[in-house]
Amino acid sequence: MKANMQADLLLPTNEDTVGPYFPINFSDPLLEDLSQFESGITAQPQGVPIILKGRLLDRYGELANGTVVEFWQANAKGVYRSPKHEGDSDIDPWFWGYGRLRTESGEFEFKTIMPGPCADRASNITITLFSDGISRIVTQIFFADQTGNASDPLLQSLSCEDQAKLSARHEGEADCGSKIYTIDIVMAGENEIPFFDDLIREGE
Amino acid sequence: MSNTGRQLKIGPTDNTSDQRTPRNRLRLIPEIARESFAPYVPQRGLSRQNDWDLTRIAPDLPRAEGVAIEVSGKLQNERGTPISNAMLEIWNANHFGRYRHIEDHSNIPLDEHFLGTGRVFTDSEGNYTFWTISPGAYLARPDIGRWRPKHIHISVSGGGSRLITQLYFPDEPNNASDPMAILMGDDFERNIGKPYETPKIDVDSGLNFDIVVGGRNAVYFE
Ligand SMILES: [Fe+2]
Numbered sequence: 001m002k003a004n005m006q007a008d009l010l011l012p013t014n015e016d017t018v019g020p021y022f023p024i025n026f027s028d029p030l031l032e033d034l035s036q037f038e039s040g041i042t043a044q045p046q047g048v049p050i051i052l053k054g055r056l057l058d059r060y061g062e063l064a065n066g067t068v069v070e071f072w073q074a075n076a077k078g079v080y081r082s083p084k085h086e087g088d089s090d091i092d093p094w095f096w097g098y099g100r101l102r103t104e105s106g107e108f109e110f111k112t113i114m115p116g117p118c119a120d121r122a123s124n125i126t127i128t129l130f131s132d133g134i135s136r137i138v139t140q141i142f143f144a145d146q147t148g149n150a151s152d153p154l155l156q157s158l159s160c161e162d163q164a165k166l167s168a169r170h171e172g173e174a175d176c177g178s179k180i181y182t183i184d185i186v187m188a189g190e191n192e193i194p195f196f197d198d199l200i201r202e203g204e
Numbered sequence: 205m206s207n208t209g210r211q212l213k214i215g216p217t218d219n220t221s222d223q224r225t226p227r228n229r230l231r232l233i234p235e236i237a238r239e240s241f242a243p244y245v246p247q248r249g250l251s252r253q254n255d256w257d258l259t260r261i262a263p264d265l266p267r268a269e270g271v272a273i274e275v276s277g278k279l280q281n282e283r284g285t286p287i288s289n290a291m292l293e294i295w296n297a298n299h300f301g302r303y304r305h306i307e308d309h310s311n312i313p314l315d316e317h318f319l320g321t322g323r324v325f326t327d328s329e330g331n332y333t334f335w336t337i338s339p340g341a342y343l344a345r346p347d348i349g350r351w352r353p354k355h356i357h358i359s360v361s362g363g364g365s366r367l368i369t370q371l372y373f374p375d376e377p378n379n380a381s382d383p384m385a386i387l388m389g390d391d392f393e394r395n396i397g398k399p400y401e402t403p404k405i406d407v408d409s410g411l412n413f414d415i416v417v418g419g420r421n422a423v424y425f426e
Contacts, residue, residue, distance in 0.1 A: 009283060010416045011394060014394060015368060016395065023321040059224075082239075104307075134212070153237055192227060197231065199418070200208075201235070
């Protein structure tokens with residue numbers, strides 16, 4: 001295989017669009033509801049249960065149907081379940097933090113717990129979109145009523161207008177008691193939200 | 205800050221790409237926030253008995269119509285380290301170019317013996333193998349006569365690796381006009397499988413597709 005001479009790295013396989021037909025039979029209900037561990041198990045993740053209600057919109061304000069949405073977040077104590085934190089006493093055994101769903105209409109509901117703030121970061125959820133017509137795009141959302149937003153380094157790298165676009169709003173409680181948050185994710189055009197580049201580093 | 209994030213491009217003749225591609229440049233991530241952008245996907249299980257063999261719906265059922273192929277290759281990161289125990293989710297159209305997906309409303313026939321979805325895991329050396337039916341090309345834009353070339357969708361996830369891509373076939377007439385292939389330019393060549401012969405197994409031919417999960421975001425190398 002051809003190598004990238006400059007950095008002595010292999011050249012990556014190109015990312016490609018997921019297309020319109022991501023198989024619905026690949027869905028896993030446990031990845032759409034992180035507020036429970038596995039059905040039938042007497043265990044509950046720590047933290048405040050929330051429901052994130054989102055709308056994915058295109059540049060004409062139409063719902064972006066058929067999109068695969070992935071979520072990645074810290075647990076209630078602000079710890080990510082990644083190799084870096086292996087053995088950390090603040091890991092919650094009943095919470096992983098990775099979620100995935102395919103939205104048929106372009107609207108979604110993701111059940112989870114409020115991620116904790118952690119070293120220098122406000123509570124946030126990383127959202128990855130795989131949609132027809134585009135390859136993977138990534139953003140991160142925050143919670144308007146949580147503390148720490150004013151000093152979060154990612155939020156503070158954005159204009160006030162863009163910060164607002166990444167802030168989910170608390171809009172009441174569900175029957176089950178979970179706090180409901182809403183967010184509009186505009187993928188393109190006038191009210192486009194900021195997306196982030198996880199391939200290029202600052203200063204390179 | 206001396207550099208900027210990528211400017212994404214819109215796939216020519218692809219209406220959905222026009223509707224959904226962000227117009228602003230991607231923003232750079234402050235170094236301190238990078239860890240939060242590297243999901244770590246937990247191990248998951250298989251759902252069907254013969255998830256590796258898309259050529260039939262169950263081991264005791266007849267083979268679907270068309271050319272049976274084996275697809276195999278190695279999954280590795282940019283440093284050449286094999287990625288083991290990663291899940292590949294696979295889906296492709298049937299021999300005629302139709303998906304058995306509730307939202308595929310085309311008039312192309314279904315094949316009663318073809319489901320078209322499967323999953324496999326990479327072994328300890330990062331190798332994977334699955335069988336499927338060589339998919340048909342299908343007309344994506346009847347108004348301008350643009351076809352989607354034959355392709356197999358592959359989604360890779362496991363640990364710090366995450367990639368959704370498509371495997372294409374060599375010398376296909378529709379490769380050149382595919383919007384995503386056009387955006388890839390010369391790099392498109394890396395997404396084309398390399399044919400090999402399969403004299404000893406029950407398929408007609410093989411296609412080798414080594415996958416390199418790129419990106420400095422894949423910070424955890426298992
Ligand atoms: Fe497709």
